[in-house]
Amino acid sequence: MKTHPDTAANPAEFPTATTTAGSEVLVKAGIKERNVTVQCAFPAGLITAIVGPNGAGKSTILGMISGLLAPDSGEVRSGETVFADASRSLPPHQRPVAMLTQKPLLFPHLSVLENVAFGPRARHRSREEARRIARQELAAVGAAELADRPATALSGGQSQRVAIARALATHPQVVLLDEPFSALDVETAAKLREVLSKRLRQEPRPTVIFVTHDPLDVWMLADHVVAIENGHLIGEGTVVEMLGQPATKFLENLSGMNLLSGVIEESGEVATIDAGGVKLTGLWQGKNHPGPQTPALTAFAPQSVALFQTAVSGSPRNTWQARVTEITPRGAVQWISLELDGGQSIQAVLTPQAVSALQLAPGSPIFAEVKATQITVYPR
Incomplete structure (x- = not known):
């Protein structure tokens, strides 16, 4: 090698x-x-x-x-x-090529600004131009206020923001x-x-x-x-x-998590998204509350999906009509693959006893429900 x-x-x-x-x-x-x-x-x-x-x-x-x-x-x-x-x-x-790893590897003897300006300077940009590029990249990753700090005075998250800016400063x-x-x-x-x-x-x-x-x-x-x-x-x-x-x-x-992408319909601490005709309501995790049609991603565990033969009322809940497509034994539980009305696929985890009680089989119609508190909505 x-x-x-x-x-x-x-x-x-x-x-x-x-x-x-x-x-x-x-x-x-x-x-x-x-x-x-x-x-x-x-x-x-x-x-x-x-x-x-x-x-x-x-x-x-x-x-x-x-x-x-x-x-x-x-x-x-x-x-x-x-x-x-x-x-x-x-x-x-x-x-x-620029490479970024889990370790920021900033130059400890340089300021944040000079760390980011290092790449452009190495490519023969003037000091003034390199610093201009560095300030632009720091602003793009939300770290403009860190420019004059020593690299050794940053938290882990701040260091990684600076490392991103430094990697991209050479375009x-x-x-x-x-x-x-x-x-x-x-x-x-x-x-x-x-x-x-x-x-x-x-x-x-x-x-x-x-x-x-x-x-x-x-x-x-x-x-x-x-x-x-x-x-x-x-x-x-x-x-x-x-x-x-x-x-x-x-x-x-x-892919163990259920992950559905869509666009924001309503935003706030609780957000609603439209994932291709399927509506989901969950807890928003972004820094700001975006407007309608902003791309978003929802995540929820298969273990949080409850299945019922008839729709159960309650608030706040997400309820969808679904069809069982596959039942797969995994150890002591069974994973139920479901197709929602909009064509999206999700999974639920049930005991064999629950599968038997619901009389589930491929093709069975079913109602899937998830509490809004168990769905996380992320910006995408």
């Missing part, structure tokens, strides 16, 4: 791409020592999540794209620019994210998902590739999903295709 290549064999054959909008990234490469051989494409200007079990090869793919690892077979390219092949590799600093074609929220508490991670989703969708959009084990990251950030197991590609598609109908045990576990 080759790591940290310093020079390309012939720089003329590896031209540095311009830092404009993102281009498609193709990885048709492998590293024998890591038992990774993949062939996958990451669409230009979209956000792609790489998912898979620990040791599947996700971080190896990021390493080959960033230049921290060199393939010993195949090639890695972004648009027309070949990043690496089996014999040569463009060094990391010559690739229009990279490709942005790599390796579990950037895993070291943060739930509330801080939720805020940063919102910040990052908004920033990464600004034009010109880079091509974004991120590794995560959190289904909320996938549903709230991703446009596309690539699934890796045992060093090989096992599937790719939209978020709904990959998590709505999981083809492997890992994807099934990853």
Whole structure:
């Protein structure tokens, strides 16, 4: 295995791409020592999540794209620019790629502003221009007021905001994210998902590739999903295709939460969304209360779904007509797959006794209910 290549064999054959909008990234490469051989494409200007079990090869793919690892077979390219092949590799600093990990890795001897300005300065921008870009990026992630602070005086969430700003200050074609929220508490991670989703969708959009084990990251950030197991590609598609109908045990576990996307109808501490004709009411988790038609995501556990043969009144409740599509035993419980009237799919968890009492079978009509306090609504 080759790591940290310093020079390309012939720089003329590896031209540095311009830092404009993102281009498609193709990885048709492998590293024998890591038992990774993949062939996958990451669409230009979209956000792609790489998912898979620990040791599947996700971080190896990021390493080959960033230049921290060199393939010993195949090639890695972004648009027309070949990043690496089996014999040569463009060094990391010559690739229009920014990488963000769970550790911010800010320069401790620099201020926040100078940390963010470092990338533009390294690309020969004037000090004044680099600082202007840095202030813009800090403002974009809600950290403008931190500009003059020492990097050592920040909280974990503040440090990660600054790290996001620093990664994007060079206007990279490709942005790599390796579990950037895993070291943060739930509330801080939720805020940063919102910040990052908004920033990464600004034009010109880079091509974004991120590794995560959190289904909320996938549903709230991703446009596309690539699934890796045992060093090989096992599937790719939209978020709904990959998590709505999981083809492997890992994807099934990853999609363990019921997640429905839609648009806001009413907002406040309690928000109502329209998910393709299905109305859901739950507790709003965003910083601000958005207006109608704002994209949103709802999340609720299968264990919170109650099933009844007739609709039960109560407030505040969500009640939907549904049809049983599948019943799957998992240990001491049974998972009930349901199709709602709008065509969306959710799951419920019942005991075998409850399944028998309700006389459930594939095709059975049923009413599904969830309390509003058990549904969380997130900005998307």
